[in-house]
Amino acid sequence: MSITSMIKTHPNPTTDLNVEHLAEAIDAAAACATICAACADACLAEDSVAELRDCIRTDLDCADVCATTASVLSRRTGSNLGVVKELLTACRTACASCADECESHASMHEHCKICAEACRRCEKACADLLGAIG
Amino acid sequence: MSITSMIKTHPNPTTDLNVEHLAEAIDAAAACATICAACADACLAEDSVAELRDCIRTDLDCADVCATTASVLSRRTGSNLGVVKELLTACRTACASCADECESHASMHEHCKICAEACRRCEKACADLLGAIG
């Protein structure tokens, strides 16, 4: 993906962060932000909107946290690794929380099924990058 | 792409917006936001940072406008079409401006070459969606 090319053409070496894991985390977080924003709006349009309030909120929280995570990771602030780790931790939790919520009614709403998959991918990408940072 | 599935599983029909053009605009804007954020940081790391100030600024402006465009389009607020059109217009201009700037030193910085391509793709996607809206 093109984000990998961006990382490889950056003047600074990515000593603190594994390129493959970093690129996957950026890509997964950016994709998850968009999918969650779309899922929140789809839930809002359902007849059962009153029962989907928690889902809309976890969607919106997850969208915000994922967008910021993608942006901060794109800056690869090696000197700011404390922030990166705590933000990845928050992003992993936001994705897990949103995936749990969406999965609980994935059988009824196809958009929640797709959203849960995007969240699980991002949750794993955050966990993998955290593991690689150590 | 999965954003197409999200649009198709939304309870409301997308009467005002062409699905294919909408999905491409969301995807192009989300990708452009991340690439521009990465390009700004790569420019910042160059020895010639003092000459790249305008590029960093257009990168950051473009990243912000693209991220918001992806988010607003994901909501497909049919009843808010005036905002959608003006935002697409601003996004098209931000992408054109950033592409012009990045292309002017694409031969020296590979990250600017990649970024210019992402901007041109998003510029076209915004123009196509605007054309489809009429």
Added chain:
Amino acid sequence: MSITSMIKTHPNPTTDLNVEHLAEAIDAAAACATICAACADACLAEDSVAELRDCIRTDLDCADVCATTASVLSRRTGSNLGVVKELLTACRTACASCADECESHASMHEHCKICAEACRRCEKACADLLGAIG
């Protein structure tokens, strides 16, 4: 306000943009972004959530566009004035649209009344800054 101090201590003179109008637009847009995000969540919590769908959407659109406008204006990209003008135009429309929507049920929901005021303030600030740019 402190944003005025930030503008005045910036190394570049703000030749293209009136300081007072610029500071008010940044402050109004940043405030409106937060208020709209809060109003969307308050609407979501109302018993009549199903009737407030359009309000939640215009709130969320307005929050996104205002946040980006505050951020782009904070960079005062004098060389990127085309983007600034189109973004201010989109922000003025997003605020007007959200204010219209919120005002229509301001008598029933105090949070919509407060939100409409924040939107009208930002709408005016965008219009004033656009007028000053010419």
Added chain:
Amino acid sequence: MSITSMIKTHPNPTTDLNVEHLAEAIDAAAACATICAACADACLAEDSVAELRDCIRTDLDCADVCATTASVLSRRTGSNLGVVKELLTACRTACASCADECESHASMHEHCKICAEACRRCEKACADLLGAIG
């Protein structure tokens, strides 16, 4: 401030979060996001831009994390308290990191002095809210 009115007019009681601390955290984070974006641009305009790279990066990271924190807190997702706590932790660290960096050259750049103050205020607001959550 008006964000306090928004919290008080929300249909749900804020049982999990102290209203005063919550309002201060939202307000401090929103203000810090704007100030940090402005400081990054002012640093970029300095003759000594090459020595201010780390400051620009911590400014941009802090701006992103603060904007998302303001937005997530505005939703007061009581059921999503795990995310709130981890995000507040990341925000506190981002603000402390940016304040440290800005303070190190506050005597030379007035915009960094103002930015450091905004970061310290937000760092404290995050810590206070975390303390109140327990």
